[in-house]
Amino acid sequence: MTHLSTSDNGADRGERVEHRWAMVMVAILVVLVVMATFAALYHGAMPQSRVETVDPRTLHLGGEFIESNLGSALEPDGAVTVRFIGQQYSFTPSCIVVPTDTPVTFRATSADVVHGFLIDGTNINLMLVPGYVSSLGARFETPGERLMPCHEFCSVGHEGMWGRIKVIDKAAFAGLAAERRRLSCVE
Amino acid sequence: MWNSKRLVLAHLWFAFAGFGAALPLGEWQMFIRSPLHTWISNPEWYYRSVTAHGTTMAYVFPTLVAMGFGYFVTEEALKRPMVGLRWAWLGFALVVIGTIAAIVPVALGLASVLYTFYPPLIGNPFYYIGVVLVVVGSWVWVALMSVNMYRWKRDNPGAPVPFPMFATVAGSYLWGWTAVGAALELLFQIIPVALGWRSTIDAGLARVFFSWTLHAIVYFWLMPTYIAYYTIVPRAIGGRLFSDTMGRISFILFLIVAMPIGIHHAFEDPQVGAGFKYLHSVFTAIVALPTLLTVFTICASVEIAGRLRGGKGVLGWLTALPWRNPVMLGAALSFVMLGFGGAGGLINMSYQLNATVHNTQWITGHFHLIFGGAIVIMYFVIAYDIWPHLTGRALESFGLMRAQLWTWFVGMIVLTFPWHWVGILGMPRRMAFYDYTDPAIATQAAWVTMSVVGGAILVLSGVLFFIVLVRGQTAPRTEPATYRFSVAVRPPRALPAALNGFGLWLGLMVALTIVNYGFPIAHSLATPGTAVPAIKVGERW
DSSP, rough: OOOOSHHHHHHHHHHHHHHHHHHHHHHHHHHHHHHHHHHHHSSSSOOOOOOOOOGGTTTTTTTTTTTTEEEEEEEEOOOOOEEEEEEEEEESSEEEEEEESEEEEEEEESSSSSSEEEOTTOOOOOEEEEEEEEEEEEESSOEEEEEEEEOOOOOGGGGGEEEEEEEEEEHHOOOOOOOOSBBBOOO | OOOOOOHHHHHHHHHHHHHHHHHHHHHHHHHTTTHHHTTOOHHHHHHHHHHHHHHIIIIIIHHHHHHHHHHHHHHHHHTTTOOOOOHHHHHHHHHHHHHHHHHEEEEEOOSSSOOOTTTTTTTTTHHHHHHHHHHHHHHHHHHHHHHHHHHHHHHSTTTOOOOHHHHHHHHHHHHHHHHHHHHIIIIIIHHHHHHOOEEEEEEEHHHHHHHHHHHHHHHHHHHHHHHHHHTTTTTTTTTTTOOOOHHHHHHHHHHHHHSGGGGGGGTTTTSSSSHHHHHHHHHHHHHHHHHHHHHHHHHHHHHHHHHHOOOOOHHHHHHHHHHSSSHHHHHHHHHHHHHHHHHHHHHHSSSHHHHHHTTTTTHHHHHHHIIIIIIIHHHHHHHHHHHHHHBBBOHHHOOHHHHHHHHHHHHHHHHHHHHHHHHTOHHHHHHSOOTTTTTTTTHHHHHHHHHHHHHHEEEEEEEHHHHHHHEEEEESSSOOOOOOOOSSSSOOOOGGGGGGGOHHHHHHHHHHHHHHHHHHHHHHHHSOOOOOOOOOOSOOO
């Protein structure tokens, strides 16, 4: 409630209300920050912690983003690492296959300009900046197929840069991984 | 008004002309990417249009409104002729020349890189040089605001700087420092490559520099709107400004914390580590505070008006308000959009939630609601309020003004609410084409169509705005009364130096920039091998 009166009495009361409002607002913001901090520390919901670099000119010559190493790899500890690159105007591989109920690490970079990717209906979302490696941990609960568009303008073919991701049953994935070193669903 | 009428009018006319040209482009883009249109034969046209729309709406339109309104405030608040009128015209000329230099290569399809630049994509050098000229022109304004305030203080020792001028100078300093990030990116990274002197560029570092500008630029756009909330709205509806001091504190807070928070635009980027992302997330929470304080002060000021007009009881003052007054209506609609947009902003601020919406259509919805909605509707209100004092002709189409403000509000809601929703569903922004026959995105088609309708309503509102101004131009001449700004309930008699100047706060602003940006920038500069080959656009076309 504000006061009409410009007498000191009314104005003082107005000031008290104002200070109370300021305190409540500060408290709300503190709560929001504490929630974000809790999610970050307790649930590990953090962006990648380390800055890694890679030379986009030599991706095809060696290192982890060489073509034969792209796709999904089953690690000895049972986790899965998915390596892929973005380039004008597609992802390689353009169809990614991952298992359910398994820790999955996406590692990706760009061969040319800035790209991005997100997986529809999830909170998996990364920028691909040439010169740097993007990395993100995820876990898929339900099998199915989802779209994976590039979400950053990468020049005139941007609208055509859509990949797909197939989440398949953990056992089926293990069966495929026994036959091939790197998996994808590119037909 | 002493001698800057023509200057202010020139700024505002050029600003609104740019707005009028860029507005239909936005609606065309909505139509092209909607299910109402099948396939664009050359998608480059779409990105060309996005570049023109963004460059005009983000760099030219708000900058000229801020400059023109700033010159107006300088004379009307300090009540004396402005110092440096010739410099001001020079600044205006730089902005105009820069705009033309930037838009010509965009129109020719030589710089379809979007207004956010996105190196290593590199367009025609004149595009970037044009943007730099716009910024340099605005820096002339920053210097003039400062000079005028300090000359006035010298001539009026100990007197409180009038609040409208204090707030305007805060906004100008905010912009002066904010623009430095993009200027560094353009001058030291992009332009040497665009001119062919270098062939590689550090795209990650460029994104860090751009984030320096990218967030606080929104607060620069916001400044004329907030100044209008504090200094025009209470006066126009017959109220008082609730607190002069809280107003000053809010603008000082904007100056300090609006800038060192920009890395929240890079939460999903690989070139900045988690620690600085967290730091910027926390500082983003702090910048909500001056807005929340403003909400209180303005609501309280409006309540004073309602009670002075005989409103009683807990809510009775609301109905007693002069709702037919375009300033009252515009401010209320602006507040509603600020509320929704601000709530969206609090979601973007946390990187856990941001991951769901980053770079989706949600983001486009968010900044159109805040900038196109809450901010620009007050640019209209400012124009309606000061136009008679600039032209000496009354604006009397009040019904048309209300229709214009309502259509702008409704259009913006119908445009941006569906955008927020399809963003949550995962629609990426800025694509020339979506395949709505794909079952995975078919459900988004109806929402996108709704946005096309919202955009059409906005274009209609834009037309109404120009009709109001043109009708005013043909009205008979009158002698407008002396222009007045809001008076505070308790006007300050004497103020501590900290609330009457900026020395301390500028120091704090620079120090916070160094703390929040120093390491990410130094780390990028010190890391070898981060420069990547530039990729020219426009050459294949």
